[in-house]
Amino acid sequence: MTSALGSAPTGRDDRRARPTPTRAYRFRWARAAGTGWLYVLPALVMYAVFVLRPLVLTLQYSLYDWNGIGVARWVGLDNYLTVFTDSDLLKIIGNAVVLIVFFSFIPVALGLLVASMVRRITTGAFGTVVRTILFLPQVIPLVAAGIAWSWLLSSNGLVNQVLRAVGLGGVARAWLGDFDTALPAVGVIGAWVLLGLCTILLVTGMSKIDPALYEAARLDGAGPVREFLAVTLPSLRQEIGVCLTVTIIAALASFDIVYISTSGGPGLQTTVPGLEIYRLAFSQRQVGLASALAVVLMLLVLACVLPIQRLTRGEKP
Amino acid sequence: MAELLTKFPRRRTVLLASLLAVGMTATACSAPGEDRSSNPTSDTAVKTELGADPITLQMYAETGFPLAKALADEFSKQHSNVTFNIREDQFTVIVENAPRVMASDNSPDIIRLPTMVDLVKDDLLKNLDPYFTAYGWDKFPASQLMQLRVGENTRGTGSLYGMGLGYSVTGVFYNKKLATQIGMTQPPATVAEFEELLAKAKTGGVQPIMQFNKNTAGINFPHQALQNQFGDPTQVADWIFQKPGATFDTPAALKATQTIQKWAQAGYFTKDANALDYAGMVGEFQKGNGLFMFNGDWESANLDKAMPGNVGFFLFPTESPGAKHVAMSAPNTFGVSAKAKNPDAAAYFLNWVHTNAKAREISVTVGGSSPGGPSDLPVPSAAENTVLAETLKASQQLGAENGAVDFTANATGGIFAAAITPEMQKLIAGQQTPEGYVKAVQAEYQKELSR
Structure with a gap:
């Protein structure tokens, strides 16, 4: 999904009006275009084999009842019907939606706050240190992050030790094993991972804002809050759009963190579509149903991401 | 990044759609799984001789359980023409991979098995009945191999499809x-x-x-x-x-x-x-x-x-x-793949595991489990005052009580x-x-x- 987004052409060239071509020019242009296609052919082949073909096969599989080995049976849209009527599967999709709050909204909101604070120290050695620390969670493999956090959140882990030390032993619990706290606990891990990415993107965006705007705002008597709302926020519209897009995809398509920290438990409390697709396809061998859920997940991602793209697209002031 | 997708020009959308359509028609002609060649289920006479030709047995075993490798090493020591190529994975990974690995052209000869009914239904497992007769496995207590039999959609009766590398x-x-x-x-x-x-x-x-x-x-x-x-x-x-x-x-x-x-x-x-x-x-x-x-x-x-x-x-x-x-x-079940290149040698190995004195000893000391096999063979003993000795005793007691x-x-x-x-x-x-x-x-x- 992300690779499809990442490698899509921006189409800027098409907007440029072409002069009415003479015959010779048209010939040259055609040849140039042919050479162009030749250049992108290797990438296009890879794209077709590793993105388009699996996409088409997934669509095809979703219409069959297939165990991955034997002969498949055509079932039409039955698998989709199951996805939308099975209460467990609906709960699983609901879990992913809840995770958007933790993976997306919290990192973006906190990221804005942190970015405004560290904006002034982005240059020099200290700035580099700050950026490195903030970005570190992005560099650590998600599996390692999941393992480390499951130690922190275990019943004798650091989190509970701290709670006991300050006299809050009563609320200490196995955070990832408790029905009420498992999903928020997984969310906290996600927020930690994605906060750095959002902050870095937003700091970069802020450094591009014309200082004159702040000066003008200050001359008009704006305080820090007013400055933030009137200058910083509108200028960061595109960066916020990118942050939301990336993090919402991370939330809906999450797998690693959940698989490592809870395996979807307790019960179905933290099971997310990515995990369920994998389980259905490989452990329960229902490739058709897994494919249908994958298609639904893809549509869900598009349904969440496309409006954000539209809203944050506007030209920079 | 911020202006992707929504600014996707119409011409390219058309191009993408046509690419997808081409892909559709190229792949959607047949139902998945239909092109699978039927398995060679030729029940030619089985050999109980290992011969002297060099053989490499492909084995797919479970990580963290050193018994399979220990047995393979001992077998190679006793039969110098046989070498093993062992691939290991966690059990849950084997459960997920087994059907695809066994359906591939590189199917292992001996594989640690999860549940067997589906594999038998998909013709992926070799029927061991001919070896059962040839090697005289009827001298084993019948209850030992019962769990490894698969019949018409049920387990517990029918043909034999696996053997245990130790019985836990x-x-x-x-x-x-x-x-x-x-x-x-x-x-x-x-x-x-x-x-x-x-x-x-x-x-x-x-x-x-x-x-x-x-x-x-x-x-x-x-x-x-x-x-x-x-x-x-x-x-x-x-x-x-x-x-x-x-x-x-x-x-x-x-x-x-x-x-x-x-x-x-x-x-x-x-x-x-x-x-x-x-x-x-x-x-x-x-x-x-x-x-x-x-x-x-x-x-x-x-x-x-x-x-x-x-x-x-x-x-x-x-x-x-x-x-x-x-x-x-339950047995630590191992089966022979239907597409195995050396099924006779694989069966020979499985028989050896149950009957060779040294192999039985390894089953106990390395695997910690009863080696199974014919009831008239002695069970190797474990060191005194160990929990291993207690579990072995419990295993024999359970066998005697048929429980x-x-x-x-x-x-x-x-x-x-x-x-x-x-x-x-x-x-x-x-x-x-x-x-x-x-x-x-x-x-x-x-x-x-x-x-």
């Missing part, structure tokens, strides 16, 4: 120091006595049971241990073997579930059981943080090393005193992950009733059988 037994390990501390002088003789010990431990400030319940439901161990005692164990076996009409919704299963709920409420399991995985459980038990642990003899050698002299083992007690013991016991049943988790391919694990996690957290548990497991079972 399960029961209760206990910490001897903690047992003395709470006044346990000998293993409990009845379920009631066992429950008394649990209560004593709890009041004495000792964690009664250390059992994992994350990833997969470890509490299904005590659950089935109870279920085996509370009713006719053939009912349990019939359900696992998918006999028509068998159900999980029985008074025995319900009573077992109620007991587990009672234990959970009494705090006999750890509060973080749903966040504790298998390795964590074993680690905590070794540190002395629990009186009992429900587990199998594959941990015996490991426990002897980690807590020498301080660990004991007993078969789960019966409901009434003096009754026959019933316990989960082995398979694991309920093996009933169908998906029952453990799809029903038992999530429902058991709910049960011990008070989010599911015993009645609801039994019904949910049976519902998933029926759903899977109807596919």
Whole structure:
């Protein structure tokens, strides 16, 4: 999904009006275009084999009842019907939606706050240190992050030790094993991972804002809050759009963190579509149903991401 | 990035759509799986000679269980023309990979197997009946190989499709120091006595049971241990073997579930059981943080090393005193792939594992399990005062009492992950009733059988 987004052409060239071509020019242009296609052919082949073909096969599989080995049976849209009527599967999709709050909204909101604070120290050695620390969670493999956090959140882990030390032993619990706290606990891990990415993107965006705007705002008597709302926020519209897009995809398509920290438990409390697709396809061998859920997940991602793209697209002031 | 997609020009959209359409027509002509060549099921005469030609046996074994490799090494030592190429994965990975690996052109000769019914249905496993006759495996106790037989959509009867590299037994390990501390002088003789010990431990400030319940439901161990005692164990076996009409919704299963709920409420399991995985459980038990642990003899050698002299083992007690013991016991199943390049050598190896004196000794010392095989062969002994010696004795006792049943988790391919694990996690957290548990497991079972 992300690779499809990442490698899509921006189409800027098409907007440029072409002069009415003479015959010779048209010939040259055609040849140039042919050479162009030749250049992108290797990438296009890879794209077709590793993105388009699996996409088409997934669509095809979703219409069959297939165990991955034997002969498949055509079932039409039955698998989709199951996805939308099975209460467990609906709960699983609901879990992913809840995770958007933790993976997306919290990192973006906190990221804005942190970015405004560290904006002034982005240059020099200290700035580099700050950026490195903030970005570190992005560099650590998600599996390692999941393992480390499951130690922190275990019943004798650091989190509970701290709670006991300050006299809050009563609320200490196995955070990832408790029905009420498992999903928020997984969310906290996600927020930690994605906060750095959002902050870095937003700091970069802020450094591009014309200082004159702040000066003008200050001359008009704006305080820090007013400055933030009137200058910083509108200028960061595109960066916020990118942050939301990336993090919402991370939330809906999450797998690693959940698989490592809870395996979807307790019960179905933290099971997310990515995990369920994998389980259905490989452990329960229902490739058709897994494919249908994958298609639904893809549509869900598009349904969440496309409006954000539209809203944050506007030209920079 | 910010202006992707929505600014996708129409021409390119058309191009993409046509590419997709081309892909569709290229792939959508036939239903998936239709192009699979049918398997060579030629039942040519089997050879029981190894010959002298060089042979490389492809083996797919389980990570963390060194027995397969130890046996392979010894076999190569005795038969210099045979070498092994061993690939290892975690068991859950094998469960997920087995069908595809066996259907591939690079199919292993010998493979550690998960549940077999689906593999037989898909023609991926070699029928071992000809070898059964050729090698005279009828001299093995029939009950030993029963779980490895697959018939028309059921298990337990029919043709032989696997052999065990060791035959495991399960029961209760206990910490001897903690047992003395709470006044346990000998293993409990009845379920009631066992429950008394649990209560004593709890009041004495000792964690009664250390059992994992994350990833997969470890509490299904005590659950089935109870279920085996509370009713006719053939009912349990019939359900696992998918006999028509068998159900999980029985008074025995319900009573077992109620007991587990009672234990959970009494705090006999750890509060973080749903966040504790298998390795964590074993680690905590070794540190002395629990009186009992429900587990199998594959941990015996490991426990002897980690807590020498301080660990004991007993078969789960019966409901009434003096009754026959019933316990989960299963072969560490290995099968021969239908596409194996050296099926005769693979079968020769499996026969050797059961009958060669040195191989049988390795099964015990490395695998910690009974080597199986013909009943007239002696079982190698383990060192005195080890838990390994106790589990071996328990295994023989269970064999003599004919009390082995398979694991309920093996009933169908998906029952453990799809029903038992999530429902058991709910049960011990008070989010599911015993009645609801039994019904949910049976519902998933029926759903899977109807596919």
